[in-house]
Amino acid sequence: MSLLKPGHRGCAGCCDALAGKFVLDALGEDTIVVSPTGCLEVFTTPYPESAWGVPWVHSLFENAAAVASGVEAALKALGRKNNTKIVVIGGDGATMDIGLQAISGAFERGHDFTYICVDNEAYMNTGIQRSSATPLYASTTTSPSGKVSFGNPLNKKNMPAIIAAHGSPYVATASVAYAPDMIKKVKKAAEIKGPTYVHVHAPCCTGWKFEGSKTIEVGRLAVETALWPMYEMENGAVTNVRKLKNRKPVEEYLKVQGRFKHLFTMEGGAEVIKKIQAIADWNVKHFGLE
């Protein structure tokens, strides 16, 4: 039975719940989880309840990496570290925006912990505002499409590269749509000594506007169109990529999501979709996906 227990308040079809479940499936009981503020944190722990079957702590939105480093230091000082795995499970906003400094510090200090970014590409907990993980031209409540806007005008930040630049021994991308692969990577990350990182693509039905039954399907399309490249980096070098056989055009991914709907109705949308296709093409070349 999963260590993330049912009864939590995640939306039906929630990507964050899946990610949390897979992380615990990978790591087992001897794990301490640190969660920053965000959907997963809020919907799993409405006092006096908790969905977590392992020790879990939430402090603030922007400090999870620092909290985790303190947990690790304490276990060492108290002689209780042994094989206990310390893992942060944080949203893209907590990771790539407000918590970036604390993450940088913790990775530089080299604590033995694993940071999992559950990337649903916006601030979902506060109602789908853009983050630096929001992809180009997605419509969110703070980067809406409008008469003179195609939505979010900025490119997604390359967080795995930032972590790799800190000298992390293991950085990987994964997706909730590929459970065995994700579980394998999380396990590997936790087993490697030092600060490691897994960036998990997590399609959010509520925020991206598709039916909850399609969470996995949408996640697969992101990978199959090369918009979400799956790779592993060891000591800064890409050591493994998931190859694509019959790459799909990005339209197939975009058209199933309400957040990209305007690209198919607005004048000039076709041009804009080409720019998104160019991102996929760059991924293919950069990571050698084909």
Add this chain to the structure above:
Amino acid sequence: MKLIIKTVTKPGSTRANKTGAWRSFMPVFDHKLCSKCGICAIYCPEGVVYKLENGFFEPDYEYCKGCGICANECPKKAIKMVLEGK
């Protein structure tokens, strides 16, 4: 209930909250079509699709929210989403 200070809560206590009440569609598993692959159990966000002793799978309707992921992902189309109360 007395508050435990430190905002400490007990593990797995969300079980008190029966999310089955959220459901408008109910997944119905057809064992005749099932290949026992277990994909439905892996991708259930609630973690409430369980393997039976005979190797088939069934959801715990006390918690199943009716999201339909299991039906969508089943390679054998062995799960049907049926309107609640029908």
Add this chain to the structure above:
Amino acid sequence: MRKSMVVVEGSYAVAHAVKVCKPHVISAYPITPQTHIVEDLSQFAADGEMNCEYMNVESEFSAISALIGASAAGARTYTSTTSQGLALMHEALFNASGMRLPIVMTVVNRALSAPINIWNDQQDSISQRDTGWIQLYAEDVQESADMTPQLFKLSEDPDVLLPSMACMDGFILSHVYEPVILLEQGLTDEFLPTYSPEFMLDTKNPMSFGAFADPSTYTEFRYKQEKAMGEALRKIEEIANEFKDIYGRYYGGLIDGYALDDAEIVIMAMGSVIGTIKDTIDELRHDGESVGLLKVRSFRPFPADAIRAALKNAKVIVTLDKNISVGKNEGALCTEVKACLHNTDTRVPVIGFMLGHGGRDIPMSMIKKIINKAKLVEKGIFVESEFADLREDLA
């Protein structure tokens, strides 16, 4: 000078006190005038004199955040900061207290920017008044050091479980060389029990910390924090007495009086200015003036009952504040003292003076000037609150 005394810098005396309290995790970030404390602690760690994890974090925000994690995992934890660093911690201070984590922090009091200024006043810690941290203010170096084990004992008490600040005036205490007794390891082991929390992050007994509370439970968490402060009120006195029994030193518990019992004019203050006030009182008493001192040692919890009892014979109360609530033209002690007397029979004037901001010196002549103003109250000349040390040429 007693034989066991040594002349050391105030920061060293505090760092040494921290060492003998045997914290498991220290996490800090340098900022003037706190730097010497963390440098001394780093040296202890480098010399293998401390069996602890010393974390060089990238900011004060991470310093306190790391301790939140460490304390939740069951460790005794310590940090020190001041001014901008303390302000940067603000959000996490509420969090540490709300999670009932007994972190101890030395605040080396310093002014806040802008304009940027590295010298002493108490605006930094006073501005954190409502974060749910215990705040004690030290009068001299010895008291600053001695507060450390006292606060670990208080914070870690199962009936209290609140974080605490030992506040010492920047430079005036942190950088002064004074003869002090360095806290003895043996006595400290006797005084301070090991920390063994009932709940901690432990994979053998998994618990969740820091849940989300909705309107149906949030109020009670606040209420319990307030009750714990009430417990602290009782225990500060108790712990100060236990400290006296073991180490032989006492500075008052919640408050302390000096020439107080028959005093008509009572000066109230916190921190190192107490020394100057005592010297001034000695002179004025010699001249036959009826002046006394009420030192406030504990600002949070605020010892309202003790203060009321101590002030019952006063004719005029004077408060000194090294802080201001801009827009109220008053310092925090003044406001608190007025408020605590309001629903009582004590109907005496409280006049507030703000002074010593950004490190401006407070000489004895300033205290005398203030006392002369207090005497005018009997003639009906009355200022409610004012800056005592304004430079007329700049104002």
